[in-house]
Amino acid sequence: MKKYNVAVVGATGMVGSKFLEVLSEKNLPVDNYYLFASAKSAGKVIDFMGKPHTVIELKEENVTDKHIDIALFSAGGGTSAQFAPVFARHGAVVIDNSSQWRMDKDVPLVVPEVNPQDIAWHNGIIANPNCSTIQAMVALRPLQLKYGLKRIIYSTYQAVSGAGVAGYNDLLEGLKAFVNGGEYATKKFPYAIANNCLPHIDVFSDGGYTKEEIKMIKETKKILGDESIKVTATTVRVPVLNSHSESINIEFNKPCTLEGILEAFRSQSGLVVVDDVKSNKYPMPADATGHDEVFVGRIRLDDTVESGCNIWCVADNIRKGAASNAVQIAEYMIYNAPELIHGAK
């Protein structure tokens, strides 16, 4: 089998480290891994796949000579805007975790269990969707195929790991202060997140919606390939370190049954139904962390519409919501469509 050169860009951040963890769990046919980061982290040595890797400074001259086939980016929108085209020009297909390219009409936005067919039309860059969108897609796709989606209402319960190391520490240090009776001034969040909920993720836009809410709305339509689906969202940060939860109300185009919904969910790759309320079984962030599957439960028909349901959907936002989804896109191409592993044409 052909072997590939793989770059991880932004290897020292929260999602970047998770990229390395997820990659190290797999045995992908890789010749060389190149770990890139900003000048600040360059030179640092990271033990990865059983050997030391020196972190390479992210600049074009360090990209040109490496024959990189696949570049996994997790380095923020600005860096992706600047460097994804550089990697693509030098022959790599970039899988980018930032929001920079997601809504670009020439960039596919991909959840491999949902719309792998969109990978085919990439032109050097494939976008990894927003964490809160990814998990919802895995649950919604089988329902879309079976019943058609008319309207979706998201209310999210998002973990602090989605806000990076600084957000993670804001909760961890905040909880320590809370328990020990001290004070802690948050660095990432505008207010304490320990013992609190913040209905505020990413910046506010006109109309009062946050960018996170707008991402969920727009990305849902793009991934599901149907601009006619009505989507609205309220996104909220909760004092949980990892794994996002979502309360989703769904209205269908066609009549549904509970058994039909369950069947659709059970047929969906990457989705696990945890819904046995008589035994107190339902998805929870504490159980989802460390897994690549999306968990769905609390499945109830909603009799306030002609055909609809309520569900509760949980996934590890750093794994399935970011690193694992990106690596799965790479895996999909390696094993199912190696002809798609190329840069800009």
Next chain:
Amino acid sequence: MKKYNVAVVGATGMVGSKFLEVLSEKNLPVDNYYLFASAKSAGKVIDFMGKPHTVIELKEENVTDKHIDIALFSAGGGTSAQFAPVFARHGAVVIDNSSQWRMDKDVPLVVPEVNPQDIAWHNGIIANPNCSTIQAMVALRPLQLKYGLKRIIYSTYQAVSGAGVAGYNDLLEGLKAFVNGGEYATKKFPYAIANNCLPHIDVFSDGGYTKEEIKMIKETKKILGDESIKVTATTVRVPVLNSHSESINIEFNKPCTLEGILEAFRSQSGLVVVDDVKSNKYPMPADATGHDEVFVGRIRLDDTVESGCNIWCVADNIRKGAASNAVQIAEYMIYNAPELIHGAK
């Protein structure tokens, strides 16, 4: 002014203690306060309103001789089922915080800022709604009056204080163990609530909805006096000690505007608009605790329906969601309708 004899039944529990706190902040025209509790707590002396009160055992012979005018109950459904009629028979109007009488067609279910007119038809018992319902009512009523309510979708973020002292301790002790690296086995919740979300409040019913969700659905219609309103709910416990938050999606019967919604909210007694996202102002549980008002923000038009909006609503679930609402019902009668202070006819 006439002075009244007031009983607090279940005076030693979490909500019962809050009844005493709320009462002590007011200067109601009261002759005597009688504090009742189970045999277990009887004889205990509680310092209240500047003097010691001996807790009286809850049994009929201790009720007969006291000429109680108003009895505030917070003692669980079973106790209310047994003793509310006893107090009512002996001349008291009972304001009951349990779920026992809420859906009884002969018992008004009252939020004083919303449907005080319903107090008039009581027959010795008035029910205090469920905590998560009360706060939503204060936000929804002005919208109902202005635009008519077609459909409501609740997703809740509920604090552990709603699960009583044991639930409160489950989070507090769980956080200590979490921060210090120890183990804590929850006593009230089926799973850890520290660093977790449980989509499970109260017991599960047929159809998969919890009793908490069914309460929100049924009580909303009863309080707003309109069985035609479509209501659905997903209720979730989050790791917050106090104050419930709610993401509410609302569909109206008539066309709305953002300015009109704001105007309606600002005209509603007991409701405070906190919605200046450019300055990061929105309601949060950390800010709501200790207050009797309901806070509403993140007010956004929802363009996925002809006329609708998304809101975020927060209130102290032990104060406005329980004790304060009950005391406000008593206050309303004392100052506005003393002729309604009587037991069963």
